[in-house]
Amino acid sequence: MTLVDRTYLDHCASAPLLPEARAAVVSALDVVGNASSVHGHGRAARALIEAARRQVASMAGATPKQVVFTSSASEAITQAIGAGAKALGCTDVVISAGEHKAVMRAADASGLRVSVIGLDADGRIDVAALAELLVAAEDRGPTFLVAVHAVNSETGIVQDMQRTGALVGASRHFLFVDAVQAFGKLPLDFAASAADMMAVSAHKIGGPQGVGALLMKAHCDDVRLIPGGGQEVGRRGGTEPLSLIAGFGAATEHFAVRLEAANAPALISEFEARLMEICPDAVIFGAQAKRSGFVSNFALPGHQHATSLMQLDLKGISVSSGSACSSGKVSRSHVLDAMHVAHDLSECALRVSVGWNSTHEDIARLISALEEILNLKGAKAPNRIRATA
Numbered sequence: 001m002t003l004v005d006r007t008y009l010d011h012c013a014s015a016p017l018l019p020e021a022r023a024a025v026v027s028a029l030d031v032v033g034n035a036s037s038v039h040g041h042g043r044a045a046r047a048l049i050e051a052a053r054r055q056v057a058s059m060a061g062a063t064p065k066q067v068v069f070t071s072s073a074s075e076a077i078t079q080a081i082g083a084g085a086k087a088l089g090c091t092d093v094v095i096s097a098g099e100h101k102a103v104m105r106a107a108d109a110s111g112l113r114v115s116v117i118g119l120d121a122d123g124r125i126d127v128a129a130l131a132e133l134l135v136a137a138e139d140r141g142p143t144f145l146v147a148v149h150a151v152n153s154e155t156g157i158v159q160d161m162q163r164t165g166a167l168v169g170a171s172r173h174f175l176f177v178d179a180v181q182a183f184g185k186l187p188l189d190f191a192a193s194a195a196d197m198m199a200v201s202a203h204k205i206g207g208p209q210g211v212g213a214l215l216m217k218a219h220c221d222d223v224r225l226i227p228g229g230g231q232e233v234g235r236r237g238g239t240e241p242l243s244l245i246a247g248f249g250a251a252t253e254h255f256a257v258r259l260e261a262a263n264a265p266a267l268i269s270e271f272e273a274r275l276m277e278i279c280p281d282a283v284i285f286g287a288q289a290k291r292s293g294f295v296s297n298f299a300l301p302g303h304q305h306a307t308s309l310m311q312l313d314l315k316g317i318s319v320s321s322g323s324a325c326s327s328g329k330v331s332r333s334h335v336l337d338a339m340h341v342a343h344d345l346s347e348c349a350l351r352v353s354v355g356w357n358s359t360h361e362d363i364a365r366l367i368s369a370l371e372e373i374l375n376l377k378g379a380k381a382p383n384r385i386r387a388t389a
Contacts, residue, residue, distance in 0.1 A: 006316045007362045011204075011355030012153055012181060012295050013320055017247075018206035018258065018356065024250035025208055028243040035240050036231060045242050052249025056213055059252040060179070060200060061189035068214045068235045069245055073180045073201035074102040076214035079225035079236070080176045080197040081106040081147055087223045088174050088196075090145040094133060096125045097338035100153050103178055107147060115144075119338040122289035123157040127164055134171050144173040150188075151181035154322045154335045154351060155286040156295035158186065161193070169194025180204055180212075184255045185292055190215045197223070202244070206258070206356055207251030211244035258356035265293030267354045267363050272296055274367045279374055283345060285336060294355065297322075297336075299348040300374065308350055308373060315369045320351045 008016065028048055033041030035049050050064070057064045070076045081103065085093055093107040096117045107114045115133060118126045125148060137144060146168050150161050161177065168175040177195045179188060184205040190198050198215040202208055214236070216223060221235060228237010275282050275298060283299045300308065305321040312319055322333045336346035352366065 006318060007365050008318050009352045009354060009358065009362060009366060010318050010320050011358070012156075012351065012353035014203045014209065015206045015355045016357055017208060018251050018254055020254040021202075021207050021247040021251040025243045025247035028246035031242060035242060036229070048242060048246050049240055052245045055249035055252045056200070059184055059188070059256075060198070060213075060215055061187070061193075062191050062198075062215050065233075066190065066215050066217065068216055068232045069240055069248075070212045070214055070236055071210060071238075071241075073178070073199045073204075073212040075225065076199035076201075076212050077102045077147075077176075077178060078106045078109070079214055079223060080199060081145065082110050083225045084174070084176065084197060084220065084223045085110050085112055085145045088145065088220070089143055090174060091142040092137075092144050094130070094144045094146045096148050098123060098125065098152055098154075098157075098335045099147065099149055100178060100180070101334075103147050103149070112145075113142075117148075119335075121340055123152055123155045123286040123335065123339050124289055125159050125164070127160055127167065130164065131167050134167060134173065137173070144168075145176060146173060147176040147178070149178040149181070151179075151186065151292045152286075152335060153181050154295075154333055155297045155339075156181070156291040156293070156353075157286045158182075158290045158292055161195075165194030181292065181295075184252065185259070185294055196220055202248035202251055205251050205255040207255075208244045208247040211241060211248050213248075255356060262354070262356050262358050264354045264356075264358055267358055267360065268293055268296050268352075270360065271352060271363045271366065272298070274363070275370070278367065278371045285339065285341065285349065295351060295353040297349060297351045299345050299350070300370070301345060301348055303348050303373065305348055305350055308348070311373050311376075312366075312369055315372075317366055317369050319366070320353075321349060322351055 031045050033045045035045040053064045053067045057067050092113045093110055094115045095107050098119045117129050151158050174196045175194055177198045179198045180201045183200040196217050197220055201212040226237040231237055272284055281301055285297045332346050
């Protein structure tokens with residue numbers, strides 16, 4: 001079986017490259033010159049980068065000067081948390097228990113005290129606990145860098161960023177938002193938001209891998225991870241990867257239209273309805289919370305995810321068991337642990353995520369494969385539905 005014949009349902013890990021983004025990458029490869037050079041070739045390269053900067057800014061609700069290109073969202077996250085906490089004079093980092101590992105590890109590597117805010121059973125950040133922490137800080141004096149996600153990468157649960165922003169924005173503390181899974185899928189208005197910094201990524205929206213961006217308000221301009229030679233107005237050193245940035249910009253221009261045409265949320269609804277028909281005992285995590293509509297994290301009780309992933313892979317279907325951040329390892333989800341999901345159930349969790357080129361045929365093929373897996377084990381479905389753990 002070739003990759004062309006396979007069904008890809010792991011868009012949260014990395015979306016397939018958009019044709020328009022591919023064309024932009026290839027075209028930019030022929031542009032000669034360093035964008036920092038003042039001659040004609042350099043100015044042509046600079047023009048492509050600035051055009052992409054405007055495109056990325058438009059999708060994020062930012063101004064072009066707030067966009068700093070990086071090699072990835074992970075780099076942007078590390079710059080925001082590691083360099084940001086230092087530059088902004090923070091003494092503590094506050095994260096939620098459901099953050100992407102890139103956020104957790106950047107917080108740990110900062111060398112500062114790290115406080116962890118819990119999740120409720122539906123995967124929502126405990127904003128009330130954050131409020132209590134901020135109130136307590138007024139008495140003892142620490143300065144927090146609060147780092148939280150807008151949409152959970154494993155469950156698709158949408159966090160209450162308006163409330164979080166109102167709390168942190170009204171304080172003397174700082175707010176960083178991991179918007180990787182929200183970018184291009186949900187409306188963002190970075191410029192008007194309370195967020196001081198925000199990370200986004202190209203390859204989650206059909207752009208090339210190897211490029212992301214950190215959005216920064218003006219008071220964060222001294223937040224630097226790589227000093228380099230002054231590129232990105234001194235905020236991120238290193239010669240900009242022209243072709244990747246051009247592809248990033250092109251992806252922002254075409255992703256939303258293609259995503260709307262695919263009607264991805266309807267595909268997730270179709271999948272979950274069919275899933276409950278073939279396995280009424282299936283568990284859909286966070287079903288009672290607001291979700292992005294592009295991902296379903298579910299469990300087939302009694303079916304270990306490592307085995308299910310292998311069985312689906314042999315049938316030519318690519319899904320995952322969570323965020324693609326552990327070098328291909330299959331382990332229990334820290335997000336589901338934070339949601340207080342029983343260990344035996346979380347070890348059965350699978351994530352299906354759809355995107356710009358997903359189809360009803362993809363869902364039908366997945367359901368058929370899952371039905372075969374259930375029949376293979378002789379699973380008998382009880383007569384009740386568990387919507388969430």
